Amino acid sequence: MVRFNENYLNIKQSYLFSEIAKRVNDFCEANPDKKVIRLGIGDVTQPLGGLVIEALHSAVDEMSKAETFRGYGPEQGYDFLREGIRDYYKRNGVEIDADEIFVSDGAKSDTGNITDMFSVDNTVLVPDPVYPVYVDTNIMNGRNIIYMDGTAENGFLPMPDNNVRADIIYLCSPNNPTGAVYTKAQLKEWVGYANKNDSIILFDSAYECFVSEPELPRSIYSIEGAKNCCVEFCSLSKTAGFTGTRCGYTIVPKAIVKKASDGSEMSLNHMWNRRQTTKFNGVPYIVQRGAAAVFTEAGMAEAKAMIDNYRRNAELISRTMDEMGVRYTGGVNSPYIWFECPFGMYSWDFFDKMLNEIQVVGTPGAGFGKNGDNYFRLTSFNNYENTKEAMERFRSLFS
Numbered sequence: 001m002v003r004f005n006e007n008y009l010n011i012k013q014s015y016l017f018s019e020i021a022k023r024v025n026d027f028c029e030a031n032p033d034k035k036v037i038r039l040g041i042g043d044v045t046q047p048l049g050g051l052v053i054e055a056l057h058s059a060v061d062e063m064s065k066a067e068t069f070r071g072y073g074p075e076q077g078y079d080f081l082r083e084g085i086r087d088y089y090k091r092n093g094v095e096i097d098a099d100e101i102f103v104s105d106g107a108k109s110d111t112g113n114i115t116d117m118f119s120v121d122n123t124v125l126v127p128d129p130v131y132p133v134y135v136d137t138n139i140m141n142g143r144n145i146i147y148m149d150g151t152a153e154n155g156f157l158p159m160p161d162n163n164v165r166a167d168i169i170y171l172c173s174p175n176n177p178t179g180a181v182y183t184k185a186q187l188k189e190w191v192g193y194a195n196k197n198d199s200i201i202l203f204d205s206a207y208e209c210f211v212s213e214p215e216l217p218r219s220i221y222s223i224e225g226a227k228n229c230c231v232e233f234c235s236l237s238k239t240a241g242f243t244g245t246r247c248g249y250t251i252v253p254k255a256i257v258k259k260a261s262d263g264s265e266m267s268l269n270h271m272w273n274r275r276q277t278t279k280f281n282g283v284p285y286i287v288q289r290g291a292a293a294v295f296t297e298a299g300m301a302e303a304k305a306m307i308d309n310y311r312r313n314a315e316l317i318s319r320t321m322d323e324m325g326v327r328y329t330g331g332v333n334s335p336y337i338w339f340e341c342p343f344g345m346y347s348w349d350f351f352d353k354m355l356n357e358i359q360v361v362g363t364p365g366a367g368f369g370k371n372g373d374n375y376f377r378l379t380s381f382n383n384y385e386n387t388k389e390a391m392e393r394f395r396s397l398f399s
C-alpha cells in the first residue's frame with residue numbers, strides 16, 4: 001500500500017497567504033459593494049518597466065522565426081543573464097562567478113528546493129517571526145527546527161547564541177515580515193558562527209533593492225568569509241515587478257565543499273547543479289531576456305524609479321503609525337511595516353476587524369510564528385491612492 005509523506009500531518013492545514021486569500025474572497029462574495037484595499041501579500045501593482053517590455057517583445061519575435069527560435073535552454077540560466085547578474089553584483093562591490101549563479105522561477109521555490117541538499121538529520125535554526133516557506137518545507141522533510149526569538153527588544157534581529165548548535169540557518173534581510181535589516185557587523189557575527197560550527201546560512205535577500213542606507217549590506221557576500229558558508233537567494237519579484245513574470249536566482253559559491261561520511265568531497269555548487277539539471281528545465285527564454293534588461297544600468301534605474309513609488313507608500317504608512325502612536329519596525333529599507341496590533345488585539349482578530357470594519361487587508365503576525373501573535377504586517381506594494389485611502393480608514397479605527 002502506498003504511504004504518504006506523513007510529515008504533511010505536521011504542517012498547518014493551508015499556506016498562510018492561501019488562507020488570507022480565502023477569507024478575503026469569502027468577504028468579497030458576501031459584500032460585493034464594498035471596496036477592499038489589499039495591503040496583505042507582498043504582491044506588486046506597478047506594471048513592468050519599458051525596457052523590460054521591450055526586451056520581452058523582442059524575445060517573442062525571436063521565438064517566431066526558425067533562425068532565432070529557442071527550445072530547451074540551459075537549466076542554470078542563459079549566460080547573458082548569469083553574466084548580467086554577476087556584473088550587477090560587481091557594480092555593488094561583490095565578486096561572484098557566473099557559474100555560481102543559478103537562474104530560477106523565484107526565491108520561494110529555491111528556498112524550499114534547497115532542502116534537497118541537506119541530510120534530514122540536520123537541525124534547522126529559524127527566526128520567529130519568519131517567512132513560513134522556510135519552516136513548512138523543512139517540516140515536509142521531517143527536519144528538526146529550532147526557533148530564535150525576534151522581539152521588539154532585539155529589534156527583530158536575533159543574533160547567534162553559542163550555546164545553540166544549528167546546521168542550517170535561515171536569515172532574511174531586509175526581513176520579511178518585520179522589515180528589520182541586519183548591519184554588516186551583525187552579519188559578520190552570523191558568518192563567524194556558521195564558519196565556526198560548520199553550518200550553512202541560507203540568506204534570503206529578496207528585498208535587497210529596498211535598502212536605501214548605503215552602509216547596510218545588500219548581499220551576504222559583502223561579509224568576509226561568507227563564500228565558505230552562505231547561499232544567497234534573490235528575486236526580481238520585488239526588484240522589478242516580476243511576481244507574475246517569475247524569475248529569481250540563487251548563488252551557490254564553489255567554495256562550499258564538505259566531507260561526506262565516506263571521506264569524499266561534496267561540492268554544494270555541483271550538487272545544486274545536479275539537482276537543477278535533473279528536476280528543473282530552466283526559466284523561459286523570453287522571461288530571461290526581460291530579466292537581463294533589469295540588470296543593465298538603465299534597467300536598474302528604471303527599477304529604482306518603480307521602487308521609489310513603493311517607498312513613498314511605506315513612508316505614508318509609517319507616518320500614519322507615528323500619528324496614531326502605534327509602535328512599528330520597517331518602512332525604511334523595506335516594503336513592509338510591522339506593527340503592534342492596536343487595542344492589545346490578537347492578530348487574526350485584528351485582521352477580521354480590519355476586513356469587516358474598514359475593508360483593508362493586511363497579514364496577521366501569527367501567520368509568521370508565535371512572536372507575531374500580537375503583530376500585523378502591511379505592505380507598501382499597492383498604489384499611492386489606495387494606500388492613502390487605506391491609511392485614512394485606518395485612522396478611523398481610533399476615533
Ligand code: MLT
Nearest residue numbers: 040041042043108176237
Ligand atoms: C509575502 O507577502 O510575504 C511575499 O510576497 C511572499 C512571497 O514572496 O512569496
